[in-house]
Amino acid sequence: MAEPKSAPSARSALRQIRLVTYVGLAAIAGLWGGWWIAAACGWLPQPTMMAAAPIGGPFTLVDHNGRTVTDQTFRGRWMLVFFGYTRCPDACPMALSEMSQALDALGPLAERVQPLFVSVDTERDTPETMRGFFDAFDPRILGLAGSAEQVAAAARAYRAFYRRVDQGSDYTMDHSTLLYVMGPDGRYVTAFNHQTGGDVVGQRLRALVAGAPAS
Amino acid sequence: MSRLRTIALSFALSLGLAAAAAAQTAPAVEQPWARATIGNSTVSAAYMILRNPAGQPDRLLEASTPAAGRVELHTMTMDNNVMRMRRVDAIDVAAGGATQLRPGGLHVMLMDLRQPLRAGEQLQLTLRFERAGTVQVAVPVAAANATAAPAHRH
Numbered sequence: 001m002a003e004p005k006s007a008p009s010a011r012s013a014l015r016q017i018r019l020v021t022y023v024g025l026a027a028i029a030g031l032w033g034g035w036w037i038a039a040a041c042g043w044l045p046q047p048t049m050m051a052a053a054p055i056g057g058p059f060t061l062v063d064h065n066g067r068t069v070t071d072q073t074f075r076g077r078w079m080l081v082f083f084g085y086t087r088c089p090d091a092c093p094m095a096l097s098e099m100s101q102a103l104d105a106l107g108p109l110a111e112r113v114q115p116l117f118v119s120v121d122t123e124r125d126t127p128e129t130m131r132g133f134f135d136a137f138d139p140r141i142l143g144l145a146g147s148a149e150q151v152a153a154a155a156r157a158y159r160a161f162y163r164r165v166d167q168g169s170d171y172t173m174d175h176s177t178l179l180y181v182m183g184p185d186g187r188y189v190t191a192f193n194h195q196t197g198g199d200v201v202g203q204r205l206r207a208l209v210a211g212a213p214a215s
Numbered sequence: 216m217s218r219l220r221t222i223a224l225s226f227a228l229s230l231g232l233a234a235a236a237a238a239q240t241a242p243a244v245e246q247p248w249a250r251a252t253i254g255n256s257t258v259s260a261a262y263m264i265l266r267n268p269a270g271q272p273d274r275l276l277e278a279s280t281p282a283a284g285r286v287e288l289h290t291m292t293m294d295n296n297v298m299r300m301r302r303v304d305a306i307d308v309a310a311g312g313a314t315q316l317r318p319g320g321l322h323v324m325l326m327d328l329r330q331p332l333r334a335g336e337q338l339q340l341t342l343r344f345e346r347a348g349t350v351q352v353a354v355p356v357a358a359a360n361a362t363a364a365p366a367h368r369h
């Protein structure tokens with residue numbers, strides 16, 4: 001009967017194997033659970049689904065006059081949507097001047113277009129700080145601010161990227177520079193990148209707006 | 216006598232050449248302009264062409280102006296339609312070359328401006344280069360929606 005003698009070591013080996021199995025199973029369960037949660041929250045890259053998912057959707061923000069607005073506020077008009085921030089010294093002024101150039105090119109048709117500038121700098125941009133900011137470009141441009149959650153929801157709907165980047169005692173914002181064009185029904189029509197000049201944006205908009213029945 | 220004259224002449228010539236060489240090594244700043252501030256904003260950017268006639272590469276290390284509490288050298292890149300602005304330690308200017316600071320790229324970032332910058336005004340900017348030392352530049356302020364230096368006025 002040599003077996004009983006070796007039984008304690010065999011048992012401890014068995015216990016070790018069992019422990020390793022449990023830990024392994026727990027790890028697999030954890031990974032699967034984590035992946036499931038990430039997928040449910042939309043944290044995972046989903047290239048095929050992303051391409052199919054529509055751009056745009058509901059948002060609730062406050063305009064620079066202090067009025068609460070949603071995507072529904074502008075139904076019946078075309079929306080031009082840009083994400084930026086007022087302490088942006090370069091890309092945003094360029095985009096805004098292109099926006100104003102496009103509005104000028106539209107002439108009276110511009111009445112059927114609502115240009116929106118959504119601030120991604122929720123710490124510094126408020127309706128008050130944004131008031132007067134657009135006069136240098138075109139007073140028809142409406143600045144929209146909101147809480148971190150409201151802006152995050154709007155950016156998510158438009159799949160616009162932004163991120164705070166600390167630079168010493170200050171910070172800047174990385175942000176998308178696409179100009180989204182939404183139809184009078186609120187649906188995504190097209191987007192222009194930063195390389196598209198304001199005159200070209202104006203021409204393309206003119207064709208779109210003039211071609212659509214007035215609502 | 217003629218030898219003395221030759222010496223004097225060559226001495227004068229070499230002096231003149233040295234002066235010309237010294238004048239040539241100072242970097243030239245062309246078409247400087249700054250963007251007018253927008254609304255209540257206290258930030259803006261200045262742009263220019265830095266030309267380095269020297270035979271050695273140079274670097275812009277620092278910029279300052281009494282008009283702003285803080286001035287930084289920045290670069291801006293577009294990456295998949297995302298704008299990223301970053302501080303850089305220096306801006307290189309190649310030997311005999313030029314570096315352009317322009318909208319959508321390198322710029323002098325003006326922060327904590329003491330007063331709004333209005334189109335038509337001027338800004339005194341001091342640039343410090345690694346080799347060439349400091350250079351003073353009068354920077355005209357262009358409209359907030361400008362995309363290039365204001366037309367030169369005579």
